Amino acid sequence: MQVIPVLDLLDGHVVRAVRGERSAYRPIQSRLAPTSDPLAVARALLEVSGARTLYIADLGAILQRGAHASTLAALRAALPGVELWLDAGFADYTSMRAQFERIDDAIAEHHNQHGNHAAASHLATLVPVFGTETLRDTHALHAAQRAGLAPILSLDHRAGELLAATSLDDSSAWWPSRVIAMTLDQVGSYTGPDLATFERLRARAAAHTTLIGAGGIRNRDDLAAAASTGATAWLVASALHDRQIDCTHPDSA
Template sequence: MQVIPVLDLLDGQVVRAVRGERSAYRPIQSRLVATSDPLATARALLETSGARTLYIADLGAILQRDAHASTLAALRVALPGIELWLDAGFADYASMRALFERIDAAIAQHDHPAGGSHHASLVPVFGSETLCDLHALDTAQRAGLAPILSLDHRAGELLAATTLDRSSAWWPSRVIAMTLDQVGSYAGPDLATFERLRAQAAAHTTLIGAGGIRNRDDLAAAAATGASAWLVASALHDRQLDCAHSDSA
């Protein structure tokens, strides 16, 4: 099972998630890197996990402040060959497209071609907590962006900005089972929610878990549920995982 490291951005810094309570997030203190600088932290997370994918939560955008367009542009340029999964609180396709265009413009300002083939690829993550237009996923798919759906949960309940079809017929090929109150909790992964979604998903769906991983025993338990990958941050920062070969769980 793959470990996908997570980068939470707020006010220009990397912060540590605490049970999804965003008012409690503070600049990261990590055993991997002596800074909260986004690029240095991203590189440290990728190195320690062995991953080629980095999940980014732009909390400035999610909290309806301002997105980290310049920071995201710098990450794209500096991390060639990496796939960046970006959750920026997208409500619809238009809001996603607008941020992607801002990122491209920021890249171009520094004399890099916005569509540079050596840049990290950018994949939109649409979270149920903020998604208002379910057609956004189909539109992004037709645009060749391979969108990801994050089904956001708190206390076992789905968080949804609009009424959702409770079947899996509208899900894209990649879906994240996000349990916000497990994030940064060291309480273990919410396997019950994951297994419920796994039973609901179509056979072709790639289901990814998020939150609560403390150690390799947790990774093994998560892998046993059929998870293809799990989003992890705190256990990596605290050196509780030794997973330079991220597919070995």
């Protein structure tokens, strides 16, 4: 099972997420890096996980406290070959497209200032994540798919209940090919992954759906338990920052 590291951005810093209580998030204190600088922490997370995918939650955008277009542009430019999954509180396809364009504009501005025009092939791939907590138009997923963006759906849960900004079809017919089972109150909690919610969603998913778990991983035993459910990947942050797991040295946890 693949470990996908998570980068939570707020007020220009990487912050430590705990149980989805965003007002209490503080700049990260990590054993991986001596700073909360997004690029330094991103590189450290990718190195310790061995991943080529990085999940980014732009909490500034989600909380409407200021999106991180410049920071995301810098990450795209500095991490070629990496896939960046971005959840920025998208309500619909229009808001997603606008945020992607702001990131592209920030890249262009940087290149103009420094006289360095990198080709798109030398940028990290940006993938939109639509979370049900903020998504108001499920047609956004189809629009993003038609635009070639391979969107991801995050089914956001708290206390076992789906968080939804609008009424949603109970079937999985509208789900894209990649879906995250997100349990916000398990994030950073060190209480273990919510396998019950994951297995419930897996039972609903179509055969072609890739289901990814999120939250609660404490150690390698938790990773093994999560893998036993059939998860192809799991989003992890705290256990990486605290060196409870090191995917590049499996026996060091």
